[in-house]
Amino acid sequence: MRRMNALLALPVLAVLAGCVTPDQPPQGYATLPPDSVQGAGDPTRAAVLGTSYAFGNPGTLAGNPAAAARAVANYEYLATELPYGPRWRGMNGPIGPLFADGLRELRPAIGIAPNAPAQPVVQSLYAASRAINAGxxxxxxxxxxxxxxxxxxxxxxxxxxxxxxxxxxxxxxALAAQELDRQDRLGSPRGSGGDGGGSGGRP
Incomplete structure (x- = not known):
């Protein structure tokens, strides 16, 4: 009986093991450029709200590659920041697995190499967005x-x-935006303010 119980537990343990988040993002950390947000706003908060709206309303990106490039770049950044940045440890739910799953959906759709480091992806997409806006x-x-x-x-x-x-x-x-709103309503210091550099307060 004990052997049978141990065998039945193996699939559950495998699932749990697959949900373990490594200490650092596989694609490396990334930061956002200064023009990712207007004024003195918090770049991470702006990225969360902007990507939630953009990908929740994909019609706003249709025919607008400059805006799409920024949205994709912001998602790439958030996939490194929200699951790993110490400022966001108060977020509930499977933030890490969800963003990793979304990255596996997003990169093939754009044609981004699956093993590409996040930082040059962010930089290149923002550069493309600026160039498009400049004609x-x-x-x-x-x-x-x-x-x-x-x-x-x-x-x-x-x-x-x-x-x-x-x-x-x-x-x-969408989950990231919900969690940001929840933290704001609870008065969590992790969900407000910012360091202005898109680094989420990492050392």
């Missing part, structure tokens, strides 16, 4: 060229302008 298509394509973007700059821009449904990304960002 410099060639510079935008150059920003999205190289081994990180497996389909090349022009194809990546086309994908950003025509994002497919991304339900797992939307679920992750």
């Amino acid at each position: 410099d298509q060639a510079a935008a394509e150059r920003s999205l060229s190289g081994p990180i973007f497996v389909n090349g700059g022009a194809a990546t821009l086309q994908r950003l302008a025509n994002l497919p449904p991304l339900p797992r990304v939307a679920a992750a960002t």
